[in-house]
Amino acid sequence: MLSKEELIRYQKQISLPGFGTAAQLKLRQAKVLVVGAGGLGCPALQYLAAAGIGILGILDGDTVAESNLSRQVLYDSSEIGRSKPALLQNKLQQQNPHACIHSFAFALNYENAGILLPQYDLVLDCSDNFPTRYLINDYCAWLRKPVVFASVSAFEGQVAVFNCGNMQEEIPLNYRDLHPWPPEENCIRNCAENGVLGVVAGITGLMQANEAIKLLSGTGTVLKEQVLYYDALSGTSRVLRLPHNPHNPLRQWPDLQAFLEQHRDDYVMACGPLTEEITPQAFTALCASGEAIQLIDAREPEEYEAFTLPHALSVPFSSPGVAVGKIDPHKKTVAFCNSGTRSAQLIQALQQKYDFKNIFLNLQGGLNHYFN
Amino acid sequence: MTDMKTQLLHIAVFAQLKDCLPERFSKEIPENISCAGLLEMLMAEYPDAAPVLKLSRIASEQEIFNNGHLLSGVDKVFVLPPSSGG
Numbered sequence: 001m002l003s004k005e006e007l008i009r010y011q012k013q014i015s016l017p018g019f020g021t022a023a024q025l026k027l028r029q030a031k032v033l034v035v036g037a038g039g040l041g042c043p044a045l046q047y048l049a050a051a052g053i054g055i056l057g058i059l060d061g062d063t064v065a066e067s068n069l070s071r072q073v074l075y076d077s078s079e080i081g082r083s084k085p086a087l088l089q090n091k092l093q094q095q096n097p098h099a100c101i102h103s104f105a106f107a108l109n110y111e112n113a114g115i116l117l118p119q120y121d122l123v124l125d126c127s128d129n130f131p132t133r134y135l136i137n138d139y140c141a142w143l144r145k146p147v148v149f150a151s152v153s154a155f156e157g158q159v160a161v162f163n164c165g166n167m168q169e170e171i172p173l174n175y176r177d178l179h180p181w182p183p184e185e186n187c188i189r190n191c192a193e194n195g196v197l198g199v200v201a202g203i204t205g206l207m208q209a210n211e212a213i214k215l216l217s218g219t220g221t222v223l224k225e226q227v228l229y230y231d232a233l234s235g236t237s238r239v240l241r242l243p244h245n246p247h248n249p250l251r252q253w254p255d256l257q258a259f260l261e262q263h264r265d266d267y268v269m270a271c272g273p274l275t276e277e278i279t280p281q282a283f284t285a286l287c288a289s290g291e292a293i294q295l296i297d298a299r300e301p302e303e304y305e306a307f308t309l310p311h312a313l314s315v316p317f318s319s320p321g322v323a324v325g326k327i328d329p330h331k332k333t334v335a336f337c338n339s340g341t342r343s344a345q346l347i348q349a350l351q352q353k354y355d356f357k358n359i360f361l362n363l364q365g366g367l368n369h370y371f372n
Numbered sequence: 373m374t375d376m377k378t379q380l381l382h383i384a385v386f387a388q389l390k391d392c393l394p395e396r397f398s399k400e401i402p403e404n405i406s407c408a409g410l411l412e413m414l415m416a417e418y419p420d421a422a423p424v425l426k427l428s429r430i431a432s433e434q435e436i437f438n439n440g441h442l443l444s445g446v447d448k449v450f451v452l453p454p455s456s457g458g
Contacts, residue, residue, distance in 0.1 A: 040458045128458035153387040153455035178436070179454040183427050196457050227436065229386065229452070238450075241435040 002028070006098060010052050023217035024052060028098075030216040033057040033116060035108050035136060036126035037084040039071040039201030040150050040208060044124055046074060047209040049092040053216070055100045056092065057120060058085040061107035071198030108132050110264045111300070111318050113139045122216060124208055125149045130182040135267035137162065137175040142256040146215060149175055150208040152196050157204030160227040160242070161211050170251065173225050177245040182266060200232045265339040265366070268317070275347040278334060278361040280370040286334070294331040294358075298343040309336065309367075317342040317349075324354050336363035336370070377403040381410075382448040387455050389428065392421035401443065408439040414451070428453040 002021055007014065010024050032053050034041050037060035049056055062084055064075045072084075079087055085103035093101050106112065108127070117123060117139050125136045125147055133149070140147045146164040150157060162174040207228065214220045223239065230237040244251075253259040278286065286293060295312040297304050304314040315323040317337065327333070327350070335343035343362050350356040363370060378400045385393045393414070401410060407430035415422040430437050431450045443449065 036458050038458050126458050128456060130454070130456045133456060150458070151455045152457045154390075156387055156455070158455065178429065179427060181427070183454060184423065201458070229450075231386075238433065240431050240433075240450075243435070243438060245438055247439070 001025075006052070009096075009098070013051065019217065019219055023219055026217045027052045027213065028054040030122065031055040031057070031120045032122045032124065032212060032216070033059060033120040034124045034126055035059050035132065036128060037072075037088050038062070038068065038126065038128055039152065039196065039198070040205040041124070041126035042072045042074040042088075043202045043205035044126055044150075044209040044212070045088060045092060046095070047206060048124075048212060049096045049099050049101065051209070051213055052096070053099060053212075055102065055120075057102045057104065057116070058088050058092075059104040059106070059108055059116065060084045061105065071196065071201045073198070073202070108135060109318060110135065110260070110267050113267075117145060118143060120145070122212055123147045124212060126205065126208065131267045133175065134182050138250065138256070138260055138263070138267075141171055141174045141176075141250050142260060144172065147175075148208050148211045148215070150204050152201050152204050154195055155197055155200055155232040157200050157207070157230040157232075158227055159204060159207045159211060159223060159230070161215060161222045161224045164215065164222065164224040171248070171256070173242065173244060174248070174250065176248045176250055177242055178227060180245060180247045180249060197232060200230075203232070204230060265337065265341045268341045268345060275344045275360060275362045277340070277364040279364050283334060283361075283363055283370065292331060294328050294333040296327070296333055296335040296343070296346070298335050298337040298346040303338075312336075315346060315350075317346040320346060320349055320354070324350070324356075327356065327358075329356055329358060332359045332361070334361045334363055336366055338366045339368050340364055340366040379403050379444070379447075381443065381446065383451060384448070385451045385453075387453050388424055389421055389451055389453050392418050392424075393451075403444050405443055406439065407437045407441050407443065410443060410449070411439070411451075424453045425451070 013019055014021055014024050030053050034045050037058050063081050064079045066080055074091060083105040085105045089101045089103035113135055123136055123140055125133055127133055140163050147162045149162055150159045163172045211222050215222045225242055226239050227242050228237055228239050295309055296315045297308045297312040298317040300316050301314055313326055335347050337343040340362055347360045347362055380398055381401045382398050384396045411425050415425045429452045431452055432446055
């Protein structure tokens with residue numbers, strides 16, 4: 001039952017035809033995770049908190065930058081350098097003391113997704129990169145958890161609700177029905193590279209919040225099996241039907257957990273300058289040369305336990321801190337994982353965060369190429 | 373030998389594709405070409421955009437077509453690339 005204060009606070013939406021206290025109660029019972037507290041996340045979170053979502057999770061590993069301020073309108077100049085989720089937790093809690101706001105000041109990855117995503121009823125994908133989008137999609141498809149997706153580019157936005165509708169289906173309609181495979185790195189530019197009009201992110205994020213509220217409250221119809229394309233320059237929007245795609249790889253795998261495991265390198269965001277690489281052939285020659293080298297396995301401990309290269313140290317990319325003490329700071333080092341993505345990130349972390357000065361080489365293509 | 377039948381198709385591109393292709397243009401296409409065939413034609417004509425076109429989808433005013441869909445009788449399409457901005 002809603003309290004007197006809640007009845008007053010939400011009076012304007014409770015009084016709407018077809019909404020009422022029943023819909024408001026559904027919002028209060030809802031647990032929503034918003035991944036990304038940027039251009040889409042700010043407007044979506046502000047209105048979801050105001051609308052009375054009971055538990056709201058905010059996940060983002062970034063801090064506020066000056067270039068964010070033209071579109072991420074919940075932050076101000078005095079907050080540059082501070083963690084986004086912590087700032088929003090305070091602001092939104094003040095805006096609506098009835099809401100329970102959780103903040104997670106880290107990026108979503110394969111490991112924490114398995115802990116966080118099952119705790120929520122609905123996920124809003126407000127992220128700004130393809131690895132996170134595919135991770136959210138694939139994990140939520142496996143969990144049969146609805147996702148309100150949105151993205152923006154320049155003057156355009158797109159919104160859709162995935163994993164919703166006929167839940168008897170083996171794999172509900174999802175983002176891979178729209179774009180089956182992620183692009184190669186740097187093929188598609190993000191907002192930072194391509195630019196986006198702040199108001200476009202605002203409008204699109206609010207459309208996301210609207211879909212979430214409709215879905216959770218059972219009001220109206222949501223954009224399931226459809227994608228809305230918004231063009232701010234012409235002021236038009238189109239809702240296009242999205243059929244099942246025969247090339248959606250999730251439907252070609254009998255076990256989605258196995259798919260996630262097999263493709264976990266796809267969910268790691270490559271960033272920064274590339275690390276120096278060594279080809280599998282050159283690596284074989286280096287090993288045969290007798291030169292003293294150190295091998296680092298950047299995969300997770302369970303992958304390392306199952307199989308690794310002889311004499312390799314386990315330094316998991318997801319938590320290198322535990323193992324960095326074992327690394328010889330003077331030896332030439334070759335790092336590897338399955339495809340070369342996690343090991344590249346680990347090398348960057350070892351150089352930048354832990355200040356290792358070793359000569360680091362990343363095994364090109366990882367174990368997949370080495371053994372093929 | 374018979375002439376290949378063609379049809380005029382009006383094409384509008386979205387998002388990043390506007391950097392490499394005209395935003396709106398018309399093109400004579402073989403009458404029974406598929407969406408995949410159209411994308412291949414565009415990739416050959418605009419090689420700079422090929423990596424993005426390869427991932428793009430073709431849609432009518434109502435529906436996003438699967439790549440095997442034939443475009444006979446369709447007079448206007450949108451080319452929709454993925455976007456990740458947030």
